């Protein structure tokens with residue numbers, strides 16, 4: 001099974017007035033806050049989604065971090081550095097939001113490193129050329145925004161509030177990616193080819209970011225009832241395609257899908273879905289860079305142990321002193 005089945009509460013005690021009242025609050029658009037009563041399934045689902053999201057931001061620094069030292073100009077280097085730092089910040093807000101649900105950042109990190117928790121499939125693809133920095137910003141941040149703007153209205157207060165700032169920064173990321181693509185697409189033949197190759201390699205992995213098709217999505221129905229997720233996977237994927245195809249046309253690049261065509265009746269494009277066999281393989285740990293990404297995170301975690309130990313020792317010393325002074 002590729003998904004973590006999070007059992008929604010169905011015990012008699014939880015199927016009572018409290019659960020009904022909880023659902024009424026959600027339906028009325030109220031925010032749920034950390035100290036409010038919540039079904040155990042809601043809490044665990046949030047930890048799964050916010051935790052995965054946080055891990056994606058952290059692991060997501062690796063494919064771009066790889067290019068900081070090779071950016072073509074000082075200006076591009078500064079912009080990329082700022083973007084990668086933003087992703088680290090997003091990871092931190094999200095870990096904090098998840099911590100309000102009673103799990104620590106250390107526990108979540110351990111779950112990532114021993115593969116009990118996932119991160120987005122997209123970060124298991126390599127970034128081979130400078131144009132990939134354009135494609136990541138334009139397509140990957142573009143897909144992330146499409147998914148995350150609605151999450152600003154998600155039912156859990158700390159998650160919704162974290163998403164507001166994250167979305168503002170993601171729009172800057174998307175524009176800087178488009179700007180790189182625009183420059184390359186209007187550059188020399190070799191640069192245009194590099195941009196086209198990046199689009200060819202990142203198009204389908206970007207479509208996978210929205211998750212499996214609705215018929216294969218394990219969590220969508222319950223998550224949407226709880227407003228942890230605001231839209232179905234296919235709906236957001238369609239919106240992303242409808243928004244991005246004209247941008248590719250503007251760049252003079254070709255989306256690598258011969259079946260792509262405008263469907264007047266539905267008011268959107270018909271398009272080919274990604275190879276779902278490849279998607280499930282990647283999320284099971286067998287993508288092109290899964291091992292490399294986790295190794296990099298394990299190394300960072302191990303090499304940071306002395307910092308964590310030092311901070312803990314310092315906090316314990318301060319707490320001891322405060323207790324002595326109060327005595």
Ligand code: FAQ
Pocket residue numbers: 002003004005048049052053054056057060061087118119120121122136140141144147208209210211212216217218219220223229233283
């Ligand atoms: N990758 O039943 P569903 C970013 C898993 S942030 C890996 O449809 P759900 C910023 C899913 O977890 C990108 N696994 O699941 C950035 C579940 O397995 P589980 C991250 C995936 O939760 C840009 C199983 O498949 N964004 O890019 C993926 O209802 C540039 C069944 O799927 C978020 O996390 C996938 N693509 O819907 C950073 C947004 N898709 O957990 C650096 C918040 C599905 O039971 C550079 N998350 N799975 O073991 C969400 O909106 C949802 O969790 C979905 C999945 C839509 C991702």
